[in-house]
Amino acid sequence: MADTMDSRRLSELVIDDRERGLFRVHRSVFTDPDILARERERIFDRCWIYAGHESEVRKPGDFVTRRVAGRPVIITRGRDGKVRVLLNTCTHRGAMVCREPAGNARVHQCFYHGWSFTPEGKLSGIPGRAAYSEAFDQRELGLREPPGGTSVYRDFIFVNFYPANDVPLEDYLWNAKDYLDLVADQSAGRMEIVSGTQSYTVRANYKLLVENSIDGYHAMTTHKRYFDWLVDANAMDRMETEFLRDADESRRFSPRALGNGHSVPGRAVASWGRPMAHWIPYFGKERESHFKEMYRNAVERLGQERAHQVCMCSGNLQIFPNLLINDIMSTNIRTYYPVEPGCVEVSSWCLGPEEEEPEERALRLDNFVSFLGPGGFASPDDIEVVEVCQRGYETVGEVNYSDVSRGMKRSSLSERDELQIRAFWRQWSRLMNAEEPVSIHDRPGL
Amino acid sequence: MTSAAKQITRQQVEDFLFHEAALLDEWRLSEWLDLFTKTCGYYVPPTDVPEGDHHTSLFLIADDRERLESRVGQLMGRFVHAEHPRSRTRRLISNVRIREPSGDTLRVTSNFIVYRIRLEVTDAYVGRYEHTLVHRDGGLKIRERRAILDLDALRPQGKISILL
Numbered sequence: 183m184a185d186t187m188d189s190r191r192l193s194e195l196v197i198d199d200r201e202r203g204l205f206r207v208h209r210s211v212f213t214d215p216d217i218l219a220r221e222r223e224r225i226f227d228r229c230w231i232y233a234g235h236e237s238e239v240r241k242p243g244d245f246v247t248r249r250v251a252g253r254p255v256i257i258t259r260g261r262d263g264k265v266r267v268l269l270n271t272c273t274h275r276g277a278m279v280c281r282e283p284a285g286n287a288r289v290h291q292c293f294y295h296g297w298s299f300t301p302e303g304k305l306s307g308i309p310g311r312a313a314y315s316e317a318f319d320q321r322e323l324g325l326r327e328p329p330g331g332t333s334v335y336r337d338f339i340f341v342n343f344y345p346a347n348d349v350p351l352e353d354y355l356w357n358a359k360d361y362l363d364l365v366a367d368q369s370a371g372r373m374e375i376v377s378g379t380q381s382y383t384v385r386a387n388y389k390l391l392v393e394n395s396i397d398g399y400h401a402m403t404t405h406k407r408y409f410d411w412l413v414d415a416n417a418m419d420r421m422e423t424e425f426l427r428d429a430d431e432s433r434r435f436s437p438r439a440l441g442n443g444h445s446v447p448g449r450a451v452a453s454w455g456r457p458m459a460h461w462i463p464y465f466g467k468e469r470e471s472h473f474k475e476m477y478r479n480a481v482e483r484l485g486q487e488r489a490h491q492v493c494m495c496s497g498n499l500q501i502f503p504n505l506l507i508n509d510i511m512s513t514n515i516r517t518y519y520p521v522e523p524g525c526v527e528v529s530s531w532c533l534g535p536e537e538e539e540p541e542e543r544a545l546r547l548d549n550f551v552s553f554l555g556p557g558g559f560a561s562p563d564d565i566e567v568v569e570v571c572q573r574g575y576e577t578v579g580e581v582n583y584s585d586v587s588r589g590m591k592r593s594s595l596s597e598r599d600e601l602q603i604r605a606f607w608r609q610w611s612r613l614m615n616a617e618e619p620v621s622i623h624d625r626p627g628l
Numbered sequence: 629m630t631s632a633a634k635q636i637t638r639q640q641v642e643d644f645l646f647h648e649a650a651l652l653d654e655w656r657l658s659e660w661l662d663l664f665t666k667t668c669g670y671y672v673p674p675t676d677v678p679e680g681d682h683h684t685s686l687f688l689i690a691d692d693r694e695r696l697e698s699r700v701g702q703l704m705g706r707f708v709h710a711e712h713p714r715s716r717t718r719r720l721i722s723n724v725r726i727r728e729p730s731g732d733t734l735r736v737t738s739n740f741i742v743y744r745i746r747l748e749v750t751d752a753y754v755g756r757y758e759h760t761l762v763h764r765d766g767g768l769k770i771r772e773r774r775a776i777l778d779l780d781a782l783r784p785q786g787k788i789s790i791l792l
């Protein structure tokens with residue numbers, strides 16, 4: 183399928199004319215099943231993909247099951263304390279070995295013929311073992327792991343499905359590591375996934391969600407009602423929203439490409455509060471002193487400059503191809519995986535410091551649900567907008583290209599410019615275009 | 629003397645819930661808001677922690693009175709793009725049971741299917757309601773309303789832009 187795509191057409195999917203300052207994306211990338219097949223091969227099966235967080239499996243035997251890059255997996259902590267991502271298919275004849283969403287188990291037994299596997303993935307029991315020949319090697323038949331490896335950076339677990347993968351996770355993350363550090367440093371100990379998952383489907387191409395999540399241009403139009411609510415609820419200063427509406431973009435966040443297709447729209451002090459020591463009147467006068475104290479502790483732990491970055495500043499981080507971390511009024515981890523060109527599965531979690539006190543945890547959750555997720559005051563409109571883009575692409579035969587040029591040729595960029603989105607598309611195009619699959623390394627700072 | 633809540637019959641409760649459903653289906657949302665007490669809550673727990681607490685688990689919706697008023701105001705305004713044009717909804721409510729009547733308060737559970745029809749797409753939300761009702765001035769008011777979904781995930785529904 184993938185090799186039927188002619189290379190001329192492929193190279194015209196993303197037009198990056200730096201000379202003239204024009205950037206265009208062909209809309210068939212959102213609708214064409216052949217493109218999706220190639221994306222699975224060239225992108226999802228080559229890049230490091232976020233699977234989960236260490237805090238989800240704290241004790242030996244703990245596990246969670248989910249789909250990662252389309253595969254059912256079991257994330258388990260072994261009795262050796264090590265986290266593994268096991269492919270959830272019995273090596274005998276293929277049944278999913280574990281069907282529980284989460285739990286703790288000393289063995290995972292496949293109910294078909296009763297083979298059982300340890301939390302480390304070893305095949306430990308076979309009913310009627312003696313019936314097999316000498317050539318049958320039980321040691322080879324443990325649950326498989328992603329062939330390109332499993333690797334953890336600051337408790338974020340990533341997997342790689344490319345058998346010949348030679349890129350270590352840290353090299354892959356490149357400058358995105360610094361931003362993951364800012365998230366992880368919110369805790370004096372470790373960060374944890376809070377209970378409760380928002381799992382939903384969006385009837386749109388996953389790349390529309392990627393674009394939307396780092397698109398600073400749409401905030402005041404698509405999300406007017408959210409900002410109006412912030413002002414009404416006294417959670418944001420009216421001046422600030424006037425300013426957001428304003429044409430003067432000089433004081434804005436500045437976007438950065440982080441290498442390998444990762445990017446941030448920028449990171450700066452926003453006027454919403456953060457339960458991580460950034461107090462606003464909405465949180466209540468009675469909490470102000472506690473917030474000040476949290477901030478002092480953070481300064482002591484991290485130093486003035488870094489504490490400011492970690493506590494006061496907000497920013498979204500897009501890790502190529504399908505992980506988004508909103509480190510804003512709360513901290514949100516979100517993954518996308520395409521089921522079809524026009525359908526994507528989203529899973530979304532809240533992250534918080536494990537030592538967080540109940541009041542701040544409640545604020546963090548309250549902040550999260552006010553903005554984000556299927557019932558928030560913002561995400562439903564994001565979902566709506568990407569769904570109606572997808573519908574609009576039924577005209578792809580007539581209206582071929584979308585524009586992503588904002589800010590090209592401009593010297594000082596704001597998050598309303600689209601550099602961060604272009605960074606995604608440049609890497610996408612690079613991986614999709616190569617005759618032979620290319621190394622996932624990019625030039626940093628592209 | 630028996631408590632006020634104990635004298636409420638299931639038929640009265642059903643009439644109340646059916647009236648509530650009609651107000652929502654007809655988008656008479658400010659009248660619907662009037663059914664609530666001054667401090668109140670409207671909750672939709674996450675599908676993987678249906679019995680969770682919104683202080684410790686990430687909910688889909690956790691509105692106090694203020695938040696709910698704002699939600700209704702937004703839905704009646706022009707800027708909820710996800711509900712413009714508005715969805716048609718149809719709610720079927722059944723299996724109404726009165727649990728734990730005491731004092732002026734009673735907890736009521738019921739089953740629901742809410743259909744949302746919009747732009748040629750039909751989505752069904754299936755679950756149960758838990759209403760905490762108080763008997764006030766000869767009528768019933770909602771102190772807390774929980775819509776607990778039976779879905780594994782919001783797949784394919786995607787969003788809860790309507791009032792569930």
Ligand code: FES
Nearest residue numbers: 272274275292295
């Ligand atoms: S398929 Fe699992 S034991 Fe046979």
Ligand SMILES: [Fe+2]
Nearest residue numbers: 394404405564
């Ligand atoms: Fe948005």
